[in-house]
Amino acid sequence: MTTDLRVLDRSEWDHWYGRLELAFGGVLETQEERALYRELAEVDRSLGVWDGDECVGTAGAFSFRMSVPGGAFVPAAGVTMVSVAATHRRRGVLTSMMRRQLDDVREWGEPLAVLTASEPEIYGRFGYGIATHLLNLEIDTNRVRIAAPAGTDGVRLRFAPVTDAAEACERIYRRTIGVRPGMFARTPGWERLPLLDPPSEREGASPMQCVLAERDGEVVGFVRFHNKPQWGASGPDGSIIVRQLDAVDPAAYAALWRFVCGIDLTSSVTVRNRPVDDPLLSMVSDIRRCVVRMKDSLHVRLVDVGTALAARTYQTPVDVVFEVADTFCPWNEGRWRLTGDMKGASCERTQDAPDLALSVAELGAAYLGGVSLSSLAGAGRVRELREGALAVASLAFGSDPAPWLPHGF
Incomplete structure (x- = not known):
């Protein structure tokens, strides 16, 4: 097979991204999603493998600064948008992209490369190790209560339009990114990523809703979620799907969890992507009524x-x-x-x-x-x-x- 691996040209991006979508099943993203990723993409750090006029391999790398133990933010190449056409599997396309990419990352002076994997077994052979895990939870809110620390009742909650509340939520994120290793200092444009709300991500639920937690007029936490109304033979059986929830102190954190677990006409809360030591695990009254699953998250590769x-x-x-x-x-x-x-x-x-x-x-x-x-x-x-x-x-x-x-x- 004769192929050409080269850095992407901006004029090739739409075709390149379309091949990426095809490799992941062929379901097209919304125009909003595609427009955001086109804006965020660093074309000069993106690679394509071409067989004639057809793109058969894709790989990109964002310029991130990632928090590490001790609180420093270290340059890290965020490896992304990696795909190989189904017609060109097992021909060395992925290996050639990983080889070129890690050589580039070294030349850029970035000591780390990081990624999330569609299949975790793929990247070990290129030197990546699974460094973080996440929890998914399904909480039976008919049986589970949230323990409220002192000060919880003094937190005021209010609904706010998702876009109107975006800056306040981003301030909360900026206050918390140095607390845990593995978090990114978001550069301009990335604050829009959590606001994407394609119907494909709602699991049949409502458009995204946002509730702010306030104390003395200051925003101290937020939750973004979907409400999925359902009715069974015995009555309402809806569920809440939590997208993001964060707060600056335990009282605000508990107030937000107590809110989502107590919404009328619902009997469960589904939570995606929480830390493995999330304080929520110590707030629930009955952990056995919370189905907890762990999976791999961030894969880390030391380039230097x-x-x-x-x-x-x-x-x-x-x-x-x-x-x-x-x-x-x-x-x-x-x-x-x-x-x-x-x-x-x-x-x-x-x-x-x-x-x-x-x-x-x-x-x-x-x-x-x-x-x-x-x-x-x-x-x-x-x-x-x-x-x-x-x-x-x-x-x-x-x-x-x-x-x-x-x-x-």
């Missing part, structure tokens, strides 16, 4: 091991030598000495004897502190070469609170 490990801080003092395997990006292979604590870190090449042996995918999985090196060692993916090194390093890499990706890209 030394720069990436030095960019975050560590919960406890650590001095460890890693023997890193990285066949896809061989510039990372070899021994790296990491020294660090809560104040900062350094990571340099060394000839010293290694303490732990692992691949770059395990470093990616552990990077944000949500997956422990000890658990990876239990799966046979990390080898301890010096007794005691694993426990020290695993504790140091941890993060409290857990990392979380609040929205896709």
Whole structure:
């Protein structure tokens, strides 16, 4: 097969994006969705593989800054819009795009690449590790109550048009992004992403609604949701589908959850994409009446091991030598000495004897502190070469609170 891999030209974007839609089933997005992604797309960071005049492979990379343990925001290439035409599978198209893309990311000076995967088994062979997970919940609100901390009754709730409330909601997001690793500092345009409300995402429910939480005239939280009215033989059996919910303190947080769990004519709340340590789990009166499912979320790839490990801080003092395997990006292979604590870190090449042996995918999985090196060692993916090194390093890499990706890209 003779194909041509090249950086996308702006004039090719519509055809390129149409091939992406076809690869994901052929259901066309709304004009609003397509227009936003066309605006957000960084064409000079987008790749296409062409077979004659036909695009048979797509891959892009957004310019993100991602929060890491310690609160810093580190440049990260947000890998996105990856597809291969069904007619050109298993011919090396994806591998060629990943090869070119990671070479580009290194040249751009970005130490990390991140993505969300349609199929989680695909990207491990390119050095990505699953670094964050998310929870989906289905709450039986006929049986579950929300525990309200002191101050909850002092929070005022009011409906607001989604677009009118957008800036207030975005301010809440900006106040909370540094709290957890794995969140992005949204650049102009990205604040419009949570406002997209295509019918295909509503699951047969109402258009998006928004309720603001206020205290002393200041917005301290918000929820965006859909209401899905349903009636059964015994009466109303509607459900609420929560899209986003956030607040700056426990009282406002509880007030918003108590609201969505108490809406008339409904008997359940469906929640998509919550952190694995969400305080909601400690607010519900009966966790057994909440169906909780966990799935993978953000996959992380260290493009520059030394720069990436030095960019975050560590919960406890650590001095460890890693023997890193990285066949896809061989510039990372070899021994790296990491020294660090809560104040900062350094990571340099060394000839010293290694303490732990692992691949770059395990470093990616552990990077944000949500997956422990000890658990990876239990799966046979990390080898301890010096007794005691694993426990020290695993504790140091941890993060409290857990990392979380609040929205896709």
